[in-house]
Amino acid sequence: MASTVLVAALAVLPFAAQAESSRLQALSAKVDALAAQVAALQARAARVTAAPTPADLVGDWTLTGFQSEMHGGAGAWQVRSYVHQGTISLYDTGKYKLTIASSGNELINGGDTVQSFASPEQVVKGKWTVKGNTLMVDGNPAGTISADMTVITRTGANPADNTNVMLVLTKQPAP
Incomplete structure (x- = not known):
């Protein structure tokens, strides 16, 4: 019985890891998008406070x-x-x-x-x-x-x- 549970757990583990990897990738994409928005806002703020050329x-x-x-x-x-x-x-x-x-x-x-x-x-x-x-x-x-x-x-x-x-x-x- 223990070996059956172990085999079942090992069989499900790649799918769980793959699902977790997908969530991490989606979260990483959201973090990257937010970082890009923050960088754009910082650039705009720097431009407004900078002396004109x-x-x-x-x-x-x-x-x-x-x-x-x-x-x-x-x-x-x-x-x-x-x-x-x-x-x-x-x-x-x-x-x-x-x-x-x-x-x-x-x-x-x-x-x-x-x-x-x-x-x-x-x-x-x-x-x-x-x-x-x-x-x-x-x-x-x-x-x-x-x-x-x-x-x-x-x-x-x-x-x-x-x-x-x-x-x-x-x-x-x-x-």
């Missing part, structure tokens, strides 16, 4: 901006507002091309009417680079780069001439 910014950006000015003095004051629209292309050579047009309104010395104006489109070319999370244009800070590298913003105020500026660059999708 010039290669991250190469491409075309839409520029939208607003500027206001208020100048005063005895008998001579003026209020102006401008809207800026254009594009800037950042090339992998470290050069850029900015195409911009501005329009706006002004009121001078309490005049009865607001005068509107539009400037012709202008093209400016120069050099750009990245310093930390700042876009540098011709050696000057031009804007702060968002963590996902799709938006660059610039705000500024000059109390000496009461000028306030806000610029937003939005990355255009690659063609």
